[in-house]
Amino acid sequence: MVQPDGLTAAADELYTVPLDDFTSVRNARASAAKKSGERELGAAVAALRKPSAAAWASNLLFRSSDDVARDLDRLREDISAATTAGDRDALKKFAGLRHSLIGDLVDEARSLAEAAGRPLSAAAADELSEALSAALADRLVATAMSTGRLIRAPEPGGMSRGDLTAIVELPPDELTTADADDDGSDPDGSDDGSTASRQLRAARSTTTRTSQRSVARERRATPDGPSPAERRRHERDLRAAESRAEAARADRERRERERDALASRRDELAAEAARQRDVLRGLERRLDDADDAVDARTADIRARELDWKRAEAEARAARRVVDEDRSFAGDGQEDGDRGDGE
Secondary structure, three states, X not given: OOOHHHHHXXXXXXXXXXXXXXXXXXXXXXXXXXXXOOHHHHHHHHOOOOOOHHHXXXXXXXXXXXXXXXHHHHHHHHHHHHHHHOOHHHXXXXXXXXXXXXXXXXXXXXXXXXXXXXXXXXXXXXXXXXXXXXXXHOHHHHHXXXXXXXXOXXXXXXXXXXXXXXXXXXOOHHHHHHHHHXXXXXXXXXXXXXXXXXXXXXXXXXXXXXXXHHHHHHHHOOOOOOOHHHHHHHHHHHHHHHHHHHHHHHHHHHHHHHHHHHHHHHHHHHHHHHHHHHHHHHHHHHHHHHHHHHHHHHHHHHHHHHHHHHHHHHHHHHHHHHHHHHHHHHHHHHHHHHHHXX
């Protein structure tokens, strides 16, 4: 049987490693467990799912300090008390505190993610902000986030225990107890209701290996047990199921990487569009300034045109006077020359 402490320790490590290293670290831990003879632990570790970018950032945030969960719990209780009392002034104050707290926590998560080598995209930051809002509205959502083992960020609008259990690896008793009580039995055949059984059950439920191992356990419990041929067939079925599960994980991770890349590209284009809009606004201002300068110079030309025409007229008049003077002087010189000749 998987030892819960070993599985929990492996999960706690995995959900804090850099996001891009998750798959390689998980596979290495699973392989090491299998080589050391802990095949069931290795299979359970291999079944741990890679978190989304928003879930990973949430895990980093909640594991960075217990104050994160305490601050959310305290504000949620204050809002609940003010709502019950119908204290509008208090609710108005808490609305501001809510906005401030969520903004501060998202900023802190951004810093942690960047320090871990994977800056958060705007889309992932928005997902985290919505998840924190949901945690302020629902204690169970906060419980799920405080595990630090989210694989997907909680959605706003309310989530059932089953919904929350599905997005947390190795969910805590507070999330699983109600469902377990309704069921009334342990699929592993254990009736002690221990945390170990619930953790193992949650880990195994993520892949089709659950049904294969359950059948194998039931057969081993019978007096005769399965035949060697049946055991070999079960082993083949297990390997095939593991291969399909690994292929499904790889496909999901590839698509998540593509989504994150597209989100990053979208953010880059949005930033570039904003820069280009700023450049365009600057060019439009310069164009307006140029239009104003042209208009001002045109008005100046029109204002001075009369002065220029007057100056040209005076120049023409002065030129005529000079021409007349020269003409008169020339006639007098010719008369003098004729008198000398006679």
